[in-house]
Amino acid sequence: MTAIPAPVFIIGEAMIELSGLDGKTAQVGVAGDTFNTAVYLARAGVPVSYLTALGEDPFSERIREALQDEGIDTSHVLTAPGRNAGLYAISLDDEGERTFTYWRNDSAARAFFSAPGAENALDAMAKAPAVYLSGISLSLYGPDDRARLFDVLKTVRDNGGEVIFDLNYRPRGWPDSQTAHAVLDKASQLATICLPTFEDVEALYGTKDPETASTKYQDLGAREVTVKDGGNGAYLSSGGWVKPAEKIRPVDTTGAGDSFNAGYLTARIKGLPPEEAALAGHRLAGAVICEKGAILPKGHPAWPETA
16 A cells, blocks of 8 residues: 555544542643644655644643754644643542543634634645544534535545544534534545544444444445454455454553554655554554553663554
8 A cells, every 4th residue: 555645634622631639739730632644654754734723721822842852843732811721630540440520612723723823824734645633633623514524535635635533422522423424524525545443433433343444434435444343453445354462461451542543654654564563553552551641751772663
């Protein structure tokens, strides 16, 4: 298969994360599914441009700085007047299980399409060789904004570019399952590469196994499908199952799928076939789930082993 081109334009939401709430002082970080993937791509040397809207609050500035510190292009990170950055808090129970509380209903990212500079950003994305988005990205926007985004994705695909889609279905982000079905099906029809997690496909469609999930996305129009299934491995439309090299007992599974996607896409951008790309994805995700949090510290030895 041909290599995936770069740079990669990524659209979504980066949020402020509050953790360590059981102590006297909470820890403040930056996270989000597309943000996580963008960070690991950038650390691997892949040119990445991030598209979102932030507010004028101190948390928004912190997110902008975090993107820039990772070498991610922020020329299409817009400012939505009167809005603030999205925020969520992580709480741990006595057994270490995580629960999340969100404050994002009026976040700046939801106003991306009406923010100053949106048309220029969308025009740039329409000319991009590769665009990455997720179901969470799509859940942020209303019908008119999604229609505008779908027009851009169609242009990218018609121009021979790659549209890379991770289902990342989160029911709480949608008004009802029917809306989610319609929107996520449309995105899948526009995608050239689909990287869903089987658990999400099963939850949305009732699909019984990764093989059936792969066939579904190929029938919708994807050329390349890799269905992630946690410790069971990944099912590839091009060649069946690719298992992780070793079994890992996770410390924290946050960001596992996001980091797998980054490892996979980096390998494909370098021209490696999907089977080797899946192994690269497994290695990076395996390193991430051995640490707390979705983002490994800079300088962590995980990445060189995935290349």
